[in-house]
Amino acid sequence: MSLFLETDRLILRRFTTADEDNLVELNGDPEVMRYLTGGRPSSREEIRSRVLPKFLGYYERFEDLGFWAAEEKATGRFLGWFHFRPHEDEARDGEIELGYRLHRSAWGKGYATEGSRALIDKGFTEQGVERVVAETMTVNSASRRVLEKAGLTLVRTFHPEGWDPIEGSEHGEVEYALSRADWERQRLG
Ligand SMILES: CC(C)(COP(=O)(O)OP(=O)(O)OC[C@H]1O[C@@H](n2cnc3c(N)ncnc32)[C@H](O)[C@@H]1OP(=O)(O)O)[C@@H](O)C(=O)NCCC(=O)NCCS
Numbered sequence: 001m002s003l004f005l006e007t008d009r010l011i012l013r014r015f016t017t018a019d020e021d022n023l024v025e026l027n028g029d030p031e032v033m034r035y036l037t038g039g040r041p042s043s044r045e046e047i048r049s050r051v052l053p054k055f056l057g058y059y060e061r062f063e064d065l066g067f068w069a070a071e072e073k074a075t076g077r078f079l080g081w082f083h084f085r086p087h088e089d090e091a092r093d094g095e096i097e098l099g100y101r102l103h104r105s106a107w108g109k110g111y112a113t114e115g116s117r118a119l120i121d122k123g124f125t126e127q128g129v130e131r132v133v134a135e136t137m138t139v140n141s142a143s144r145r146v147l148e149k150a151g152l153t154l155v156r157t158f159h160p161e162g163w164d165p166i167e168g169s170e171h172g173e174v175e176y177a178l179s180r181a182d183w184e185r186q187r188l189g
Helices: 017-026 044-061 111-126 141-149 180-188
Strands: 003-006 010-014 066-072 078-086 095-102 131-137 153-158 173-179
Touching: 003 111, 010 111, 017 044, 017 078, 044 066, 066 111, 078 111, 095 111, 095 141, 111 141, 111 180, 131 141, 141 173, 173 180
Parallel strands: 095 131
Antiparallel strands: 003 010, 010 066, 066 078, 078 095, 131 173, 153 173
């Protein structure tokens, strides 16, 4: 196992092709996919030909940025994933995008907050990150709460063009951010 990060209760490791079933199961839950696709699950073919190659591709380009599989330390159970990756918009070079997706059975235990905080702390202390950003649907209250608990603050609400509408998308997307300076201020209390 290629360990990336350990927290009190989580292990973050690299994905491998052996994670196909884990991802099929995760993306197979309509509640997990509610604010991503309106609830439509991903097919095994999509996982195999698009999702996994995308995740694995990051390890070829970056030593320490990308998608990380999350396991529950106590049980070894696959919980889902976090990403901490260069912004997909090349015009925003230097910004790191935080994201997460966990099994419904793992929700409400503070795992998303724990993993996010650990990635952010590592990013600012060891990886030379200057700014962490995240986007989610305006109506995705759990995700927004995680970002707030991890120290990010609301930057803007916007309406992306060309996206297939799903329930709640009429309220747009929100962008959150945390700069190194604000992270340092938070640490000092
Ligand atoms: C978003 C997600 C990762 C959160 O994971 P989690 O481990 O349950 O998050 P945490 O337990 O760390 O924190 C969740 C917080 O949201 C709150 N919350 C949960 N549902 C909520 C809701 N419907 N409205 C308001 N707050 C809510 C929780 O009470 C908790 O806050 P608290 O600690 O102040 O009580 C999880 O819900 C998920 O995987 N969702 C599906 C995928 C997804 O939407 N990903 C984000 C896409 S951008």
